[in-house]
Amino acid sequence: MAEILGAEIDEEGFLLKMADWSEEIALAMAAEDDIELSPEHWEVINFLREYFIEYEFAPAVRILTKAIAKKLGNDKGNSRYLYSLFPYGPAKQGCRFAGLPKPTGCV
Amino acid sequence: MSLTSIIFTLFCYLSLLIFVIGLSYKIIQYSRTPAPLKIPIAPAPLKRSGVFMRMVAEVFLFKSLFKASKWTWFFGWIFHWALVLLFIRHLGYFWPGDTPEVLLKTESFKYASFPLIIGLMGLLARRIFVDRIRYISSPSDYLMLILLITIGASGMLMTFALYYPNMGLVYSFAEGLVTLNWSELPSDLIFLVHIFFVFILIAIFPISKLLHAPGVFFSPTLNQVDNARKRRHISSWAMQKETDKEVSIEQNLEKDE
Amino acid sequence: MAEVDIDKLPTYIEIPAIQKDAMAGDGPFKASAEIQEQLGFPGEKIENWQQVAIEKMAETTSKYRSVQVFLDACVKCGACTDKCHYYLGTSDPKNMPVARQDLFRSVYRRHFTFAGKYFPKLVGAKELDDAMLDDWYNYFHQCSQCRRCAVFCPYGIDTAEISMAAREVMNVIGVGQKYSNQILGRINKIGNNLGMPEPALRDTLLDLEEEIEKETGIAVNLPLDNEHAEVLMVTPSADFFAEPHIDGLIGYAKVFHQSGVTWTMSSYASEAANFGMFIGSYEVMRQGALRIRKAALDLGVSRIIVGECGHAWRVAYSFWNTLSGIGGGASDEYALKLQRQLDSNYPQPQHIIEFTYDLIQKGILTFDKTKNDHRKVTFHDSCNVARGSNMGDIENGQFILPREVIKAACNHFADMPKATIKSSTFCCGGGGGLLTDDLIELRIKGAMPRMQALKQSQENDGVNTLAAICAICKSQFSKVLPNYDFDPYMIVSVHQLVSDALVLSDKSQTKAEDSL
Structure with a gap:
């Protein structure tokens, strides 16, 4: 089984146990994808984690964009902006950095 | 009777026996195998009459093949129709006693051998020269075409190239097979090749891809009516399962709540 | 954008010469x-x-x-x-x-x-x-x-x-295969492919209600587990989560609002998709269908309507009656109960396109088509709808109805080339349990024929919007469109087009609220 900073990950790079997550892991995952985490990235990651802890599920992309709009301003509350932060998708790449399971389905 | 005649007579019955038993087995197998789900393929008919029209268009016109590939359709279609005409033309040989008027009028069907050969050569050429079709071809796919070409070519040699066998013997041999009044067959090599390959063709019918002939009628994508919402379609094994397991399934579902 | 080497789109599709083992490999991730x-x-x-x-x-x-x-x-x-x-x-x-x-x-x-x-x-x-x-x-x-x-x-x-x-x-x-089987495990446990639990679903629907009211000033409901609704709406869970799907869900809600027909979704059966079909398992597929039957029985609805999901509609239209007796003719106790409960004036189940189309025919919906005037729309026939189902119980209805709904909401519609639509439609490249990142190269390459047809429509008719009625198609196109130099946001739900042009009236759904 592959690992990142000692935490087990699955074949797609997602943490097996959410409890293993740390900011260092998020940074290391981002580095693997050639992304330097900005404060805006952290807003997304933190919101994903907060939402997940409350609902045991990642927020719908629409809910995420609205939350980001509230925090970072309306011009950034859209999926184009989120894709500029997370080129592989705010839901998938964002969830990975946030230590959440990968949302899969017809999405 | 000569040994050749005896062997060929036996061959004929053997191939017919394999044909009848094998084909019956396959047809019974197809009809007994349930089709558990409605899977008609678009454009799917909503009524029985539509299915009938669809089968007519597929069986007589090769409609789907026409949509798929004009060349394959052209070669395949002329070959199959030529084969039908030539089959009818051969019936006269086997007719016991006086040949009926209508069969005598099929003399000109002999020219169907030209489209037959053209069709088969076209199909063979596609198989050899188109890389995709070459890739999917097994030796048997080539041999099947060569077999048919040989039958057609040997027939044409006897009909058009003056290699006539003794027609009296042909008639009495063929009639004899039907009336069980066996007689000598012409010993011309070309004639023997012709009928030997025909016997082979008959014998391999139920164990080869020639099963496409009965298969097309049993194909659920073609022969089903698209009316699943209105009428319940259920297979015997699924019904069995349903009655056996009905309670436990509902219990499972309760548990999930 | 995924990094896969692809050629520029050709002007027309040439049949390629075979390249043996071009896609040899280990296949997608295996299930644990x-x-x-x-x-x-x-x-x-x-x-x-x-x-x-x-x-x-x-x-x-x-x-x-x-x-x-x-x-x-x-x-x-x-x-x-x-x-x-x-x-x-x-x-x-x-x-x-x-x-x-x-x-x-x-x-x-x-x-x-x-x-x-x-x-x-x-x-x-x-x-x-x-x-x-x-x-x-x-x-x-x-x-x-x-x-x-x-x-x-x-x-x-x-x-x-x-x-x-x-x-x-x-x-x-x-x-x-990991992707399909993991999803099937989740639907059996939680009720939908995503594994979205009820509180998250409820919160999402509330959020959408707020959004619609904010945008239109009219309260439109997205009810969940409403026991007195006429219609049980079963839609792919992607509609609750993904873009652009969610705008289609908003579209359904607005259509129901205008129709005056009360409706509900179910937290127990919050998924129309049925991957049991992809893995060829009659039993697994049947479990999915029985879940929906149970939800319909528990909620006491008189109609079942299926949302924009391609294979779900094939399963619902062609298989539900066989699998679980939703329709006519089954004889077990629960099926009989359901038959008494469901309204025989309507086909059961029905597609949301059929529902909307009927309302359009009856003149119940009013559209301001100019709202979609910035769009030149084409329609992608999703394979399972196109080749494995029907709509409206008329020959080729599955091709006619969605186009009529689009045309009712949009002024500019043009079909893609004839050889690539209707029964000859090209797959989006992501159906059948392949919509997973580990198959991205295949998905991008497999989308080529559809992308080529789209490009022709873009050049000939100025098409800038691709509408679909399948969650997989929508997700797949969002992902692969940029690989072929298209705007990933050009893919929309048909009910998003409906949503954008539908004129809403303020008839608060008193029936539904009173009964709660």
């Missing part, structure tokens, strides 16, 4: 033991897998006439060889439908036919060895079960049936 066992399959490849696989093949051919006839009837005419989008996009000869079937057929011949038993070389019969199993796994997960090949086959041979059979054999010996 935990995932496999949830579905009742062995956790890993079993010891005597060959024997069990052959036995399973015998069982399948005896239970499925389709498989039995299709294995026998193929004459290798080659009509299908250039019909598969994955072949056109990858040039790998094993992606030609007949060659894909032959992976299964060669083993069938070896074990179940006279010629294959005694003359294997002659008829291309082969043993099911490790290499063959690897090919099965790789190439039966390069088939989106779109059935385009079957439209062109003179015997109606449907590669999807073979690919489903092969996937089931593989599952039975413990070789399953």
Whole structure:
């Protein structure tokens, strides 16, 4: 089984146990994808984690964009902006950095 | 009777026996195998009459093949129709006693051998020269075409190239097979090749891809009516399962709540 | 944008020369033991897998006439060889439908036919060895079960049936695909593919209600578990989560609002998709259908309507009645109860497009089509709707109704080239359990024929919007459009077009609220 900073990950790079997550892991995952985490990235990651802890599920992309709009301003509350932060998708790449399971389905 | 005649007579019955038993087995197998789900393929008919029209268009016109590939359709279609005409033309040989008027009028069907050969050569050429079709071809796919070409070519040699066998013997041999009044067959090599390959063709019918002939009628994508919402379609094994397991399934579902 | 080398879109599609092993590989990620066992399959490849696989093949051919006839009837005419989008996009000869079937057929011949038993070389019969199993796994997960090949086959041979059979054999010996089987585990446990629990679903729906009210000033409900609703709406869970799907969900809500028909979704059966079809398992597919039947019974609805999901509609339209007696004719206790409960004035189940179309025909919906004037719309026929279902109970209704709904909401509509739509539609490239990142190269390449047709429409008719009625298509297009230099936001739900142009009136859904 592959690992990142000692935490087990699955074949797609997602943490097996959410409890293993740390900011260092998020940074290391981002580095693997050639992304330097900005404060805006952290807003997304933190919101994903907060939402997940409350609902045991990642927020719908629409809910995420609205939350980001509230925090970072309306011009950034859209999926184009989120894709500029997370080129592989705010839901998938964002969830990975946030230590959440990968949302899969017809999405 | 000569040994050749005896062997060929036996061959004929053997191939017919394999044909009848094998084909019956396959047809019974197809009809007994349930089709558990409605899977008609678009454009799917909503009524029985539509299915009938669809089968007519597929069986007589090769409609789907026409949509798929004009060349394959052209070669395949002329070959199959030529084969039908030539089959009818051969019936006269086997007719016991006086040949009926209508069969005598099929003399000109002999020219169907030209489209037959053209069709088969076209199909063979596609198989050899188109890389995709070459890739999917097994030796048997080539041999099947060569077999048919040989039958057609040997027939044409006897009909058009003056290699006539003794027609009296042909008639009495063929009639004899039907009336069980066996007689000598012409010993011309070309004639023997012709009928030997025909016997082979008959014998391999139920164990080869020639099963496409009965298969097309049993194909659920073609022969089903698209009316699943209105009428319940259920297979015997699924019904069995349903009655056996009905309670436990509902219990499972309760548990999930 | 995923990094896969693709050629520039051609002006027209040339049939590629074969390139052997162009897509050779290990296939998508395999399911873990935990995932496999949830579905009742062995956790890993079993010891005597060959024997069990052959036995399973015998069982399948005896239970499925389709498989039995299709294995026998193929004459290798080659009509299908250039019909598969994955072949056109990858040039790998094993992606030609007949060659894909032959992976299964060669083993069938070896074990179940006279010629294959005694003359294997002659008829291309082969043993099911490790290499063959690897090919099965790789190439039966390069088939989106779109059935385009079957439209062109003179015997109606449907590669999807073979690919489903092969996937089931593989599952039975413990070789399953992670993506599909993980999702099936979740639907059995939580009720939807995503694994979205009820509180998250409820919160999302509330959020959407707020959004609609904020944007339109009108309160439109998205009810969940409302026991007094007329309609149970079953929609793909992607509609609750993904873009652009969610705007389609808003569209359904607005249509129901205008119709005055009360409706509800179910937290117990919050999924229309049924991946049981993709893995060829009658049993697993039936479990999914029974969940919906139970939800309908518990909520006491009189109608069941299915949202924009391609294979869900095939399963609902063609299979639900068979699997769970939703429709007429089943005789078990629950089916009979459901038959008494459901309104026989409507087809059961119905598609949301049928529902909206009826309202349009009756003049109940008013549209301001100018709201969509910035769009030049084309419609992508999703394969399972196009080739495996009907709408409106009229011949070719599944092609007519969605287009009529679009035209009612939009002034500018143009179809893509004729050879690529309706029954000849090209798959989006992501159907049949392939919508997973580990198959991204295949998905991008397989989208080529659809993208090529779209480009033609863009050039000829100025098309800038691609509408679809399938969650998989929408997700797949969002992902692959940029690879072909299209705007990923050009893909929309048909009900998003409806939503944008529908004139809402302020009739608060008193019926639903009173009864709560």
